[in-house]
Amino acid sequence: MSQANMTMGAHHAAAVEPSPFAIPSKKLAIWLFIVADAMTFAACLLAYGYLRNATANWPTPFEGITNVAIMTFILVTSSLTMILGIRAAKMGDKAAAFRWIMITALLGIAFAALHLREWSNLIGEGVTLFKNPWGTALFGASFYCVTGLHLLHVTGGVIALIVVGLRYQGGRYNADDVEVTGLYWHFVDLVWMFVVPLVYLLNLNLGK
């Protein structure tokens, strides 16, 4: 290598900041995304709460909590399997990491399937975006928007988990990539903790 090239290489290395503020760049990026996305959900849930509070004939269509309880259990459990996957990846145990990531993805698919089944039941009962048999039409629009936004995140997360899992196993991605995907997955799980009480538990039909 010539002297000129070596000098240029050294300048280039000095110009690249690998770890701004001593924070790994990928982790910083996903955290910024999470904060921004949390505010998107906060705005949606706030709007939902406002509509629910300000509308007199808000429907309370949910007869039981079995489905939503199972969905919650699945999502919280998927957070545990994800963290076990991250831990295995950090320890360099590729087979275990891949296995845990794929279990997490399967749990995500199960969650999405239950969610779609619930949507299907509600649509069967006549709840659409613009009308429902019980009360204000705003119920359907706000319910499908909030839960749909969350379902979109779960679907995106499942795709990301499968892609990252396969590429990690193939050696194209490393443990940091698994960790970053895990941060997103935990976020999706935590958002559900706010969706459940607001959208489901406060709309239970308690036989009034």
Next chain:
Amino acid sequence: MAQGNDYSSEGTGKYLITYFIILAIAALQFVLAYSGGDMTRKFTHMLILAFIEAIVGVLFFMHIWSENRTMKFFLMLVVFFVLATMQYGWPDSFRIHNGAPFSSYH
């Protein structure tokens, strides 16, 4: 290059405890849903429980607890600015809800 914390040295016990705490709080939310009483009080309690769940999750599943101080400070700063920006929307919602008149500006 520093690539964050090494979680591999940590046992799975901490994660299992976090998992069961989050499940227990979620179960409490479901129990609250069936309790009688004022809807506003119920809503407030559920929201407090959701925030506790989120804090536990962020601290121990998302590892903020063991992140470096710069990272924590940076995130707090960003969250503060986004919340401050959201102040634009909240007072307006309450103004409409309480039936306050619109601005006289035309």
